[in-house]
Amino acid sequence: MPSYELALVLRQMPRPELISAIRRTAECILDSGGIIRKLENLGTRALPHKVSEHGVVHREGTHFNIAFDTSPTKIADLKEEFGRDIDIIRRHVFKIEEPEKFKCTLHQEMLPPAYRKDVQEMIEIAKRKQKPKYNYNSGLDYYPFQK
Template sequence: MPSYELSLVLRQLPRPELISVIKRTAESIFNKGGIIRKLENLGARPLPHKVSEHGVVHKEGTYFSIFFDTAPTKILDLKEEFGRDIDIIRRNIYKVEESAEFKCTLHDEMLPPAYRKDVQEIIDIAKRKHKPKYNYNSGLDYYPFQK
């Protein structure tokens, strides 16, 4: 199953109600066959601008980030369900891409730039893109396309 990140902005609530909103959100992920990997509380802060959601204007919110795995077909159902929850101001679900493995050794880094593999690849690309310029010594005393 692919990994996803759910970014939530909840309205300002007392702690017990905030816990119940997070439990509701987690249960909806579980009910859709998802697995929660990590839950982060990013704290309460003022919103960047006034946000009107469910007929109420909000100026502050509590930010949460939930990392979970689920089937791609369930994402739209989750978005719809979170959209109906009046305690959630903003919600976005992003697919988490796995980062490529980067291997680096001290020996390669200590080489002069001209001898490094990545620099040599860049030089080869530049040589392939090199276009021949107009040959001004073509027997004419002037450039024929100039007015």
């Protein structure tokens, strides 16, 4: 199952109501067959601009990040479910991409530029793209195309 991250902004409310809203969100993920990996509270902050959601204008919100694994077919259902919850102001689901594996080439990077393999390849490409130059030693004493 791929990993996803849910960024939530909940309306400002007392702690018991906030806990019940997070519990509803977590149960929705678990009911869809997901596995919650991490729940992170980012605190209550002022929103960058006033947000109107479910007929109410909000200026502050409590931010949460939830990392979870679930089937890609369940994401649309989760978004729809979160959209109906009146306590959730904003919700975005992001797919967590695995970082690319790369080989360390520090010993090659420490070489002078003329000895590096990638620099030598660039020099070869530049040599192939050079145009042939006009040979001025053609037997004439003058350049025939000059006016």
